[in-house]
Amino acid sequence: MASRTETILRHGFEDFREFVNPLIALRAELSGEPATMVRALDGRLVDRQGQAIEDFHGTQAFGHRNRAITQAVREFLDSDSPSWFPSRVNPYAGSLARRLCERANRTLQGERHAYSNAFFSSSGSEAVEAAIKLARIVTGKKRVLSLDGAYHGCTMGSCALMAKGPYRDPFGPHVPGLSSIPFADSDALAAAFAAGDVAAVVVEPIQLEGGVRPLTKEFVELLCTLTKEHGALLVADEVQTGLGRSGKFLASETWPRRPDAILLAKHLGGGLLPISAMLTRRELFEQAYGQNFETSEAHNCTFSGSAAVCVAAHAALDLLTDELIDRVDRIGTALRRAIQESLASLPLFAEVRGAGLALGIVLRSTDHPWLSFEHFGMGDLAHQPTVGLLLCHRLYKRGFFCFVCGHDWSVLRIQPRFTIEEERLAEFVRALQEELSYLCQLV
Ligand SMILES: Cc1ncc(COP(=O)(O)O)c(C=O)c1O
Numbered sequence: 215m216a217s218r219t220e221t222i223l224r225h226g227f228e229d230f231r232e233f234v235n236p237l238i239a240l241r242a243e244l245s246g247e248p249a250t251m252v253r254a255l256d257g258r259l260v261d262r263q264g265q266a267i268e269d270f271h272g273t274q275a276f277g278h279r280n281r282a283i284t285q286a287v288r289e290f291l292d293s294d295s296p297s298w299f300p301s302r303v304n305p306y307a308g309s310l311a312r313r314l315c316e317r318a319n320r321t322l323q324g325e326r327h328a329y330s331n332a333f334f335s336s337s338g339s340e341a342v343e344a345a346i347k348l349a350r351i352v353t354g355k356k357r358v359l360s361l362d363g364a365y366h367g368c369t370m371g372s373c374a375l376m377a378k379g380p381y382r383d384p385f386g387p388h389v390p391g392l393s394s395i396p397f398a399d400s401d402a403l404a405a406a407f408a409a410g411d412v413a414a415v416v417v418e419p420i421q422l423e424g425g426v427r428p429l430t431k432e433f434v435e436l437l438c439t440l441t442k443e444h445g446a447l448l449v450a451d452e453v454q455t456g457l458g459r460s461g462k463f464l465a466s467e468t469w470p471r472r473p474d475a476i477l478l479a480k481h482l483g484g485g486l487l488p489i490s491a492m493l494t495r496r497e498l499f500e501q502a503y504g505q506n507f508e509t510s511e512a513h514n515c516t517f518s519g520s521a522a523v524c525v526a527a528h529a530a531l532d533l534l535t536d537e538l539i540d541r542v543d544r545i546g547t548a549l550r551r552a553i554q555e556s557l558a559s560l561p562l563f564a565e566v567r568g569a570g571l572a573l574g575i576v577l578r579s580t581d582h583p584w585l586s587f588e589h590f591g592m593g594d595l596a597h598q599p600t601v602g603l604l605l606c607h608r609l610y611k612r613g614f615f616c617f618v619c620g621h622d623w624s625v626l627r628i629q630p631r632f633t634i635e636e637e638r639l640a641e642f643v644r645a646l647q648e649e650l651s652y653l654c655q656l657v
Contacts, residue, residue, distance in 0.1 A: 223252045244590070246607050248615065254278035257631055259615075268638060269615045272422075272454065272572070272629030275481035276533050283484035286529035290522055297521040302511070307334055307519025310527050311491075317531065318476060318493055321467040328472035330496040334489060334519035338453035338479035339367025341490040342416065345475045346371045346392070347513050348494060349414030349447040351502040356391035357411045363397050363424030363621055366416060366451055375416055377424060377621045397421070398433040407440050414447035414474075419465035422454040422629075425622035426567055426574025438471035447474040447498075453490070454572065457481055458534050458632060461543030461570030474498060484530035489523040534632075542632050546570040549628075549639050556647040560654050562601055568628075574619065575626040575646075577601045580657040599624040605649055612645035 216224070227250050231239035242249040248267050253260040257277020260266050269278065276283060299305075311332035318329045333344050346358050360366060360375035367373070368381065374388035382388070391413075395402040406412060415437060421427040429437075441448040450473035455465035457478060466473050475498075479490035503510050517523075550566050550573055557563035557575070564576040579599035587595035602618035605626060609616050619625045630639065 244592075245603060246610055248610050257633060265613065267610070267613050267615050268630065268634065268642070270628050270630050271615065271617055272459065272627075273480050274485040275457070275459065275632050276484055276530065277631045277633055278485065280484060280486070280533070282533060283486050283526055283529040286532075287486065287522055287526050290525040295521060298517070302514075304519055304521075306521040306524035307332075310334070310519065310524040313528065313531060314478070314491060315493060318464060318467075321464075322462055323468060326467070326472055328495065329476065329493040331494050331499040333492045333494075333499075333513070334524075335492075335515050336488040336490060336517065336523075337367065337369075338451075338477065338490050339369040339372045340515065341453065341477040341479055341492045342366045342372035342375065342451060343369055344492040344513060345414065345416060345447070345449045345451075345477060346375075346389075348475060348492070348498060348502050349449065352447065352498050353413040353445060355411050355413035355446070357406075357409075358392045358413055359406055359415045360392075360394045361397045361417055361421070362394050363421050363427065364394060364416075364418060364451075365421070365423035365620060366418075367453075379621065381620070397424070397427065398430050400433055400436050403433070403436055403440060407444050407446075410444065412441075412444060412446045414449050415441055416449040416451055418451045418453075419455045420460065420568060420572060422572060422574075422627060423620035423622075425576070425619050425625045426572065426627060428567070428569065434469050438469055441474075442471060449473060449475045449477065451477045453477055453479040454629075455569075457530075458539040458542050459570055459572050459629065461539065461546055463534075463539060465569065481530060482527050483523050484526045484533075487523040487526040489519075489527050538632055542570045545634075545636060545639065546573065548636075549573065549643070552640070552643045553628075553646065556643050557650060560647075560650050562650055562654050562657065571628075571630050571632060573628040575628060577605070577624050577626065577650075579624060582657045585653075585656065601653060602626050604653055605646075608649040608652065609645060612649065614642055614645060 248261045248265060250262040251259040252262055255266060258266045258268050259278055314332055315329040319325060319327045335341060349358060363377045364375055366375045371389050373382055373385055374392035376382040395406050419429060450466040452464055476493040483489040503512060553566045562578050564578050566573055566575050568574050579601060583589060585600050587598060587600060602623050606616045617627045619627050
Protein backbone atom coordinates (compact mmCIF):
# COMPACT_ATOMS: atom_id res chain seq x y z
CA MET A 215 0.00 0.00 0.00
CA ALA A 216 1.28 3.47 -0.85
CA SER A 217 2.39 5.54 2.14
CA ARG A 218 0.66 8.82 2.91
CA THR A 219 3.68 10.68 1.54
CA GLU A 220 3.56 8.76 -1.74
CA THR A 221 -0.17 9.37 -2.10
CA ILE A 222 0.25 13.09 -1.45
CA LEU A 223 3.06 13.38 -3.95
CA ARG A 224 0.91 11.61 -6.52
CA HIS A 225 -2.33 13.57 -6.11
CA GLY A 226 -1.53 16.67 -4.07
CA PHE A 227 -0.33 18.86 -6.97
CA GLU A 228 -3.74 18.62 -8.66
CA ASP A 229 -5.45 19.12 -5.29
CA PHE A 230 -3.42 22.32 -4.92
CA ARG A 231 -4.69 23.57 -8.26
CA GLU A 232 -8.28 22.81 -7.30
CA PHE A 233 -8.40 23.68 -3.61
CA VAL A 234 -5.59 26.15 -2.90
CA ASN A 235 -4.64 28.49 -5.75
CA PRO A 236 -5.47 27.70 -9.40
CA LEU A 237 -3.61 30.74 -10.76
CA ILE A 238 -0.33 29.81 -9.09
CA ALA A 239 -0.67 26.34 -10.61
CA LEU A 240 -1.49 27.81 -14.02
CA ARG A 241 1.39 30.27 -13.85
CA ALA A 242 3.79 27.44 -13.04
CA GLU A 243 2.47 25.50 -16.02
CA LEU A 244 2.60 28.43 -18.47
CA SER A 245 6.07 29.53 -17.44
CA GLY A 246 7.45 25.99 -17.46
CA GLU A 247 8.38 26.08 -13.77
CA PRO A 248 9.46 22.65 -12.56
CA ALA A 249 6.53 22.33 -10.18
CA THR A 250 6.08 18.62 -9.49
CA MET A 251 8.95 18.16 -7.09
CA VAL A 252 8.89 14.69 -5.58
CA ARG A 253 12.28 14.18 -3.94
CA ALA A 254 15.09 16.03 -2.22
CA LEU A 255 18.58 14.89 -3.20
CA ASP A 256 21.83 16.27 -1.78
CA GLY A 257 20.27 19.66 -1.13
CA ARG A 258 18.57 19.90 -4.54
CA LEU A 259 15.05 18.93 -5.63
CA VAL A 260 14.11 16.31 -8.19
CA ASP A 261 10.89 16.51 -10.19
CA ARG A 262 8.64 13.76 -11.57
CA GLN A 263 10.59 13.71 -14.81
CA GLY A 264 13.79 13.05 -12.85
CA GLN A 265 15.33 16.49 -13.41
CA ALA A 266 17.40 17.75 -10.47
CA ILE A 267 17.05 21.45 -9.80
CA GLU A 268 19.08 23.89 -7.73
CA ASP A 269 16.72 26.16 -5.79
CA PHE A 270 17.83 29.82 -5.61
CA HIS A 271 14.88 31.07 -3.57
CA GLY A 272 16.88 31.44 -0.38
CA THR A 273 14.71 29.69 2.20
CA GLN A 274 16.84 26.54 1.98
CA ALA A 275 20.21 27.90 3.08
CA PHE A 276 21.41 24.43 4.15
CA GLY A 277 19.86 22.61 1.17
CA HIS A 278 16.47 20.92 1.02
CA ARG A 279 15.89 18.46 3.86
CA ASN A 280 19.35 18.87 5.32
CA ARG A 281 20.26 15.58 7.02
CA ALA A 282 21.55 17.11 10.26
CA ILE A 283 18.35 19.09 10.69
CA THR A 284 15.97 16.23 9.91
CA GLN A 285 18.03 14.00 12.22
CA ALA A 286 17.79 16.49 15.12
CA VAL A 287 14.02 16.80 14.69
CA ARG A 288 13.66 13.00 14.37
CA GLU A 289 15.59 12.49 17.63
CA PHE A 290 13.32 14.97 19.36
CA LEU A 291 10.18 13.26 18.00
CA ASP A 292 11.49 9.86 19.12
CA SER A 293 12.04 11.16 22.67
CA ASP A 294 9.31 11.58 25.26
CA SER A 295 10.12 15.23 25.96
CA PRO A 296 7.11 17.51 26.30
CA SER A 297 6.54 19.48 23.17
CA TRP A 298 4.25 22.19 24.51
CA PHE A 299 4.29 23.67 27.99
CA PRO A 300 0.95 24.81 29.44
CA SER A 301 2.65 27.21 31.87
CA ARG A 302 4.47 28.75 28.86
CA VAL A 303 7.71 28.39 30.83
CA ASN A 304 9.31 26.71 27.86
CA PRO A 305 12.90 25.44 28.07
CA TYR A 306 13.18 25.08 24.29
CA ALA A 307 12.29 28.75 23.74
CA GLY A 308 14.59 29.69 26.63
CA SER A 309 17.66 27.90 25.33
CA LEU A 310 17.14 29.10 21.76
CA ALA A 311 16.61 32.70 22.93
CA ARG A 312 19.85 32.60 24.92
CA ARG A 313 21.78 31.14 22.01
CA LEU A 314 20.43 33.59 19.43
CA CYS A 315 21.08 36.62 21.64
CA GLU A 316 24.62 35.48 22.47
CA ARG A 317 25.38 34.83 18.80
CA ALA A 318 23.90 38.14 17.68
CA ASN A 319 26.00 40.00 20.27
CA ARG A 320 29.20 38.53 18.80
CA THR A 321 30.00 40.56 15.68
CA LEU A 322 32.81 41.03 13.18
CA GLN A 323 33.80 44.01 15.31
CA GLY A 324 33.96 41.88 18.46
CA GLU A 325 31.41 41.67 21.26
CA ARG A 326 28.74 44.40 20.80
CA HIS A 327 26.21 43.61 23.49
CA ALA A 328 22.72 44.55 22.33
CA TYR A 329 20.33 41.62 22.60
CA SER A 330 19.01 39.95 25.73
CA ASN A 331 15.44 38.98 24.89
CA ALA A 332 13.68 37.03 22.14
CA PHE A 333 10.08 36.62 21.06
CA PHE A 334 9.25 33.68 18.77
CA SER A 335 6.51 33.21 16.21
CA SER A 336 6.14 31.30 12.97
CA SER A 337 6.45 33.78 10.10
CA GLY A 338 8.54 36.80 9.22
CA SER A 339 5.42 38.88 9.09
CA GLU A 340 4.57 38.03 12.71
CA ALA A 341 8.05 39.14 13.75
CA VAL A 342 7.33 42.49 12.07
CA GLU A 343 4.01 42.73 13.98
CA ALA A 344 5.86 42.06 17.24
CA ALA A 345 8.23 44.94 16.49
CA ILE A 346 5.42 47.36 15.59
CA LYS A 347 3.65 46.61 18.88
CA LEU A 348 6.88 46.79 20.90
CA ALA A 349 7.67 50.20 19.40
CA ARG A 350 4.22 51.61 20.12
CA ILE A 351 4.05 50.40 23.69
CA VAL A 352 7.63 51.41 24.56
CA THR A 353 7.55 54.89 23.01
CA GLY A 354 3.87 55.73 23.48
CA LYS A 355 3.98 57.05 19.91
CA LYS A 356 1.97 55.82 16.95
CA ARG A 357 3.92 56.40 13.77
CA VAL A 358 5.91 53.55 12.25
CA LEU A 359 7.87 54.16 9.06
CA SER A 360 9.20 51.87 6.39
CA LEU A 361 10.95 52.58 3.09
CA ASP A 362 9.39 52.54 -0.36
CA GLY A 363 10.05 49.22 -2.07
CA ALA A 364 9.94 47.26 1.19
CA TYR A 365 8.70 43.73 1.67
CA HIS A 366 7.70 43.07 5.27
CA GLY A 367 4.98 40.42 4.99
CA CYS A 368 1.25 40.05 4.48
CA THR A 369 -0.44 40.43 7.88
CA MET A 370 -2.22 43.78 8.34
CA GLY A 371 0.57 45.63 10.16
CA SER A 372 3.42 44.51 7.92
CA CYS A 373 1.23 44.89 4.83
CA ALA A 374 0.82 48.59 5.70
CA LEU A 375 4.63 48.91 5.62
CA MET A 376 4.92 47.20 2.21
CA ALA A 377 5.77 48.72 -1.14
CA LYS A 378 2.80 50.20 -2.93
CA GLY A 379 1.19 47.71 -5.32
CA PRO A 380 -0.83 44.50 -5.29
CA TYR A 381 0.53 43.23 -1.97
CA ARG A 382 -0.65 46.38 -0.20
CA ASP A 383 -3.10 48.58 -2.07
CA PRO A 384 -6.24 46.39 -2.23
CA PHE A 385 -6.26 45.80 1.54
CA GLY A 386 -6.91 49.28 2.92
CA PRO A 387 -7.80 50.96 5.13
CA HIS A 388 -4.40 50.22 6.55
CA VAL A 389 -3.33 50.38 10.18
CA PRO A 390 -3.29 54.11 10.99
CA GLY A 391 0.14 55.62 11.53
CA LEU A 392 2.00 53.07 9.40
CA SER A 393 3.44 54.37 6.13
CA SER A 394 6.56 54.53 4.01
CA ILE A 395 9.03 57.25 3.01
CA PRO A 396 11.20 57.32 -0.13
CA PHE A 397 13.94 54.67 -0.23
CA ALA A 398 17.22 55.66 1.45
CA ASP A 399 16.31 59.35 1.22
CA SER A 400 18.04 61.24 4.05
CA ASP A 401 15.99 64.43 3.61
CA ALA A 402 12.72 62.50 3.74
CA LEU A 403 13.90 60.72 6.88
CA ALA A 404 14.85 63.97 8.60
CA ALA A 405 11.52 65.53 7.59
CA ALA A 406 9.58 62.53 8.93
CA PHE A 407 11.18 62.98 12.37
CA ALA A 408 10.27 66.67 12.55
CA ALA A 409 6.78 66.05 13.99
CA GLY A 410 8.22 64.11 16.95
CA ASP A 411 5.72 61.25 16.66
CA VAL A 412 7.86 58.43 15.25
CA ALA A 413 7.77 55.20 17.28
CA ALA A 414 9.99 53.19 14.93
CA VAL A 415 11.63 52.92 11.56
CA VAL A 416 11.62 49.43 10.05
CA VAL A 417 14.21 48.78 7.34
CA GLU A 418 15.77 45.90 5.44
CA PRO A 419 19.58 46.31 5.31
CA ILE A 420 19.27 45.13 1.70
CA GLN A 421 15.81 45.24 0.13
CA LEU A 422 15.59 41.84 -1.52
CA GLU A 423 12.10 41.85 -3.04
CA GLY A 424 12.52 45.55 -3.78
CA GLY A 425 15.31 44.77 -6.28
CA VAL A 426 18.31 43.77 -4.10
CA ARG A 427 18.96 47.38 -3.05
CA PRO A 428 21.41 47.92 -0.18
CA LEU A 429 20.91 50.94 2.08
CA THR A 430 23.63 53.55 1.64
CA LYS A 431 26.20 54.13 4.40
CA GLU A 432 25.08 57.78 4.79
CA PHE A 433 21.44 56.80 5.19
CA VAL A 434 22.27 54.14 7.78
CA GLU A 435 24.35 56.66 9.76
CA LEU A 436 21.52 59.17 9.78
CA LEU A 437 19.01 56.46 10.67
CA CYS A 438 21.14 55.42 13.64
CA THR A 439 21.52 59.03 14.79
CA LEU A 440 17.92 60.18 14.36
CA THR A 441 16.30 57.13 15.95
CA LYS A 442 18.57 57.58 18.98
CA GLU A 443 18.00 61.33 19.25
CA HIS A 444 14.23 60.94 19.05
CA GLY A 445 13.93 57.82 21.19
CA ALA A 446 12.45 55.86 18.27
CA LEU A 447 13.15 52.18 17.79
CA LEU A 448 15.43 51.18 14.94
CA VAL A 449 14.14 47.86 13.63
CA ALA A 450 16.23 45.81 11.18
CA ASP A 451 14.11 43.36 9.24
CA GLU A 452 16.78 40.72 8.61
CA VAL A 453 14.31 38.06 7.56
CA GLN A 454 16.20 37.84 4.27
CA THR A 455 19.65 39.22 5.08
CA GLY A 456 20.13 37.63 8.50
CA LEU A 457 21.63 34.33 9.62
CA GLY A 458 24.64 34.50 7.32
CA ARG A 459 22.94 35.29 4.01
CA SER A 460 24.84 38.57 3.49
CA GLY A 461 28.22 37.04 4.39
CA LYS A 462 27.91 38.24 8.01
CA PHE A 463 25.77 36.71 10.76
CA LEU A 464 23.67 39.89 10.58
CA ALA A 465 23.92 42.44 7.79
CA SER A 466 23.38 45.20 10.38
CA GLU A 467 26.09 44.01 12.79
CA THR A 468 28.59 46.66 11.65
CA TRP A 469 26.13 49.60 11.73
CA PRO A 470 27.22 52.49 14.00
CA ARG A 471 24.30 51.73 16.34
CA ARG A 472 22.89 48.27 16.83
CA PRO A 473 19.19 48.12 15.97
CA ASP A 474 16.79 48.00 18.91
CA ALA A 475 15.11 45.00 17.34
CA ILE A 476 16.30 42.41 14.82
CA LEU A 477 13.81 40.26 12.93
CA LEU A 478 14.76 36.78 11.74
CA ALA A 479 12.85 34.01 9.93
CA LYS A 480 13.39 32.08 6.64
CA HIS A 481 16.11 29.48 7.36
CA LEU A 482 15.97 29.91 11.15
CA GLY A 483 14.05 26.61 11.21
CA GLY A 484 16.62 25.01 8.92
CA GLY A 485 14.23 25.31 5.97
CA LEU A 486 12.24 22.46 7.48
CA LEU A 487 10.01 24.04 10.12
CA PRO A 488 8.59 27.55 10.39
CA ILE A 489 9.99 29.80 13.09
CA SER A 490 10.70 33.52 13.33
CA ALA A 491 12.23 35.65 16.06
CA MET A 492 12.40 39.22 17.23
CA LEU A 493 15.57 39.90 19.22
CA THR A 494 15.58 42.94 21.44
CA ARG A 495 16.92 44.29 24.74
CA ARG A 496 15.54 43.13 28.07
CA GLU A 497 14.82 46.75 29.15
CA LEU A 498 12.60 47.28 26.12
CA PHE A 499 10.76 44.02 26.67
CA GLU A 500 10.28 44.90 30.34
CA GLN A 501 8.97 48.36 29.54
CA ALA A 502 6.44 46.77 27.21
CA TYR A 503 5.42 43.57 28.95
CA GLY A 504 7.19 43.52 32.30
CA GLN A 505 5.23 46.12 34.28
CA ASN A 506 2.52 43.90 35.71
CA PHE A 507 1.26 40.33 35.50
CA GLU A 508 -1.79 41.29 33.47
CA THR A 509 0.20 42.53 30.50
CA SER A 510 3.02 39.99 30.67
CA GLU A 511 1.39 37.91 27.97
CA ALA A 512 -0.37 40.73 26.12
CA HIS A 513 1.49 39.83 22.94
CA ASN A 514 1.82 36.09 22.38
CA CYS A 515 1.10 33.22 20.02
CA THR A 516 0.05 29.75 21.10
CA PHE A 517 2.92 27.87 19.50
CA SER A 518 5.57 30.53 20.14
CA GLY A 519 8.85 28.63 20.38
CA SER A 520 7.32 25.17 20.53
CA ALA A 521 9.83 22.42 20.97
CA ALA A 522 10.23 20.81 17.53
CA VAL A 523 10.77 24.11 15.74
CA CYS A 524 13.29 25.26 18.35
CA VAL A 525 15.15 21.96 17.93
CA ALA A 526 15.29 22.59 14.17
CA ALA A 527 16.59 26.11 14.86
CA HIS A 528 19.29 24.79 17.20
CA ALA A 529 20.36 22.34 14.49
CA ALA A 530 20.43 25.18 11.95
CA LEU A 531 22.63 27.26 14.27
CA ASP A 532 24.96 24.26 14.72
CA LEU A 533 25.45 24.30 10.94
CA LEU A 534 25.81 28.06 10.72
CA THR A 535 29.44 28.14 11.83
CA ASP A 536 31.77 31.11 11.36
CA GLU A 537 33.51 29.06 8.66
CA LEU A 538 30.26 28.61 6.75
CA ILE A 539 29.48 32.33 6.97
CA ASP A 540 33.01 33.13 5.73
CA ARG A 541 32.36 30.75 2.86
CA VAL A 542 29.14 32.60 1.97
CA ASP A 543 31.13 35.82 1.87
CA ARG A 544 33.96 34.33 -0.20
CA ILE A 545 31.93 32.40 -2.78
CA GLY A 546 29.37 35.22 -2.96
CA THR A 547 32.07 37.75 -3.82
CA ALA A 548 33.51 35.38 -6.44
CA LEU A 549 30.07 34.71 -7.91
CA ARG A 550 29.32 38.40 -8.20
CA ARG A 551 32.62 39.00 -9.97
CA ALA A 552 32.08 36.04 -12.32
CA ILE A 553 28.57 37.25 -13.23
CA GLN A 554 29.83 40.78 -13.85
CA GLU A 555 32.66 39.55 -16.09
CA SER A 556 30.66 37.05 -18.10
CA LEU A 557 27.63 39.28 -18.74
CA ALA A 558 29.40 42.65 -19.11
CA SER A 559 29.20 42.75 -22.92
CA LEU A 560 25.53 41.73 -23.18
CA PRO A 561 23.13 44.60 -23.94
CA LEU A 562 20.33 43.21 -21.71
CA PHE A 563 22.64 43.18 -18.64
CA ALA A 564 22.82 46.33 -16.51
CA GLU A 565 24.59 45.38 -13.24
CA VAL A 566 24.92 42.84 -10.45
CA ARG A 567 24.58 43.99 -6.83
CA GLY A 568 24.05 42.71 -3.30
CA ALA A 569 26.24 40.98 -0.72
CA GLY A 570 27.22 37.43 0.16
CA LEU A 571 24.77 34.99 -1.41
CA ALA A 572 22.02 37.61 -1.78
CA LEU A 573 22.68 38.91 -5.28
CA GLY A 574 20.51 40.70 -7.82
CA ILE A 575 21.16 40.73 -11.56
CA VAL A 576 19.62 43.88 -13.01
CA LEU A 577 18.33 43.39 -16.55
CA ARG A 578 17.40 45.97 -19.13
CA SER A 579 13.96 45.71 -20.64
CA THR A 580 12.98 45.34 -24.26
CA ASP A 581 9.94 46.63 -26.16
CA HIS A 582 10.07 43.81 -28.70
CA PRO A 583 6.36 42.95 -29.26
CA TRP A 584 6.98 39.17 -29.28
CA LEU A 585 8.64 39.36 -25.91
CA SER A 586 5.75 41.13 -24.19
CA PHE A 587 3.27 39.63 -21.74
CA GLU A 588 0.47 40.62 -24.17
CA HIS A 589 2.04 38.32 -26.74
CA PHE A 590 1.80 35.44 -24.23
CA GLY A 591 -1.89 36.20 -23.52
CA MET A 592 -1.26 37.83 -20.13
CA GLY A 593 -2.49 41.34 -20.87
CA ASP A 594 -2.86 42.31 -17.20
CA LEU A 595 0.93 42.02 -16.89
CA ALA A 596 1.60 44.26 -19.93
CA HIS A 597 3.37 46.90 -17.77
CA GLN A 598 5.86 44.38 -16.37
CA PRO A 599 9.30 43.70 -17.87
CA THR A 600 9.63 40.21 -19.39
CA VAL A 601 13.35 39.57 -19.76
CA GLY A 602 13.82 38.34 -16.17
CA LEU A 603 11.01 35.82 -16.42
CA LEU A 604 12.09 34.64 -19.87
CA LEU A 605 15.55 34.09 -18.46
CA CYS A 606 14.07 32.15 -15.51
CA HIS A 607 12.13 30.01 -18.00
CA ARG A 608 15.32 29.12 -19.86
CA LEU A 609 17.29 28.52 -16.65
CA TYR A 610 14.72 26.01 -15.34
CA LYS A 611 15.69 23.78 -18.24
CA ARG A 612 19.34 24.09 -17.24
CA GLY A 613 18.53 22.95 -13.67
CA PHE A 614 18.38 26.31 -11.87
CA PHE A 615 15.21 27.61 -10.21
CA CYS A 616 15.68 31.39 -10.23
CA PHE A 617 13.18 34.11 -9.34
CA VAL A 618 12.63 37.74 -10.16
CA CYS A 619 12.22 40.14 -7.22
CA GLY A 620 8.59 40.36 -6.05
CA HIS A 621 8.45 44.16 -6.37
CA ASP A 622 10.84 44.55 -9.31
CA TRP A 623 10.66 42.00 -12.09
CA SER A 624 13.65 43.52 -13.88
CA VAL A 625 15.96 42.02 -11.24
CA LEU A 626 16.86 38.33 -11.05
CA ARG A 627 17.24 37.30 -7.40
CA ILE A 628 20.08 34.84 -6.77
CA GLN A 629 20.06 33.24 -3.32
CA PRO A 630 21.71 29.81 -3.45
CA ARG A 631 22.19 27.47 -0.52
CA PHE A 632 25.30 28.20 1.55
CA THR A 633 26.65 24.71 0.86
CA ILE A 634 26.44 24.92 -2.92
CA GLU A 635 29.45 23.48 -4.72
CA GLU A 636 31.68 26.03 -6.48
CA GLU A 637 31.55 23.94 -9.67
CA ARG A 638 27.76 24.23 -9.67
CA LEU A 639 28.01 28.01 -9.39
CA ALA A 640 30.44 28.02 -12.32
CA GLU A 641 27.90 25.91 -14.25
CA PHE A 642 25.22 28.46 -13.34
CA VAL A 643 27.30 31.39 -14.62
CA ARG A 644 27.88 29.51 -17.89
CA ALA A 645 24.15 28.77 -18.29
CA LEU A 646 23.25 32.37 -17.41
CA GLN A 647 25.67 33.74 -19.99
CA GLU A 648 24.43 31.40 -22.73
CA GLU A 649 20.74 31.98 -22.05
CA LEU A 650 21.00 35.75 -21.76
CA SER A 651 23.10 35.81 -24.97
CA TYR A 652 20.29 33.87 -26.67
CA LEU A 653 17.69 36.42 -25.51
CA CYS A 654 19.96 39.27 -26.64
CA GLN A 655 19.88 37.86 -30.18
CA LEU A 656 16.08 38.05 -30.22
CA VAL A 657 15.74 41.72 -29.38
C1 LIG B 1 12.41 41.16 4.41
C2 LIG B 1 11.19 40.33 4.67
N1 LIG B 1 10.50 40.55 5.79
C3 LIG B 1 9.41 39.82 6.09
C4 LIG B 1 8.96 38.84 5.25
C5 LIG B 1 7.73 38.06 5.58
O1 LIG B 1 8.06 36.75 5.94
P1 LIG B 1 6.95 35.62 5.89
O2 LIG B 1 6.64 35.35 4.47
O3 LIG B 1 7.59 34.45 6.59
O4 LIG B 1 5.78 36.14 6.65
C6 LIG B 1 9.66 38.56 4.08
C7 LIG B 1 9.23 37.50 3.16
O5 LIG B 1 9.81 37.21 2.14
C8 LIG B 1 10.80 39.34 3.77
O6 LIG B 1 11.48 39.16 2.64
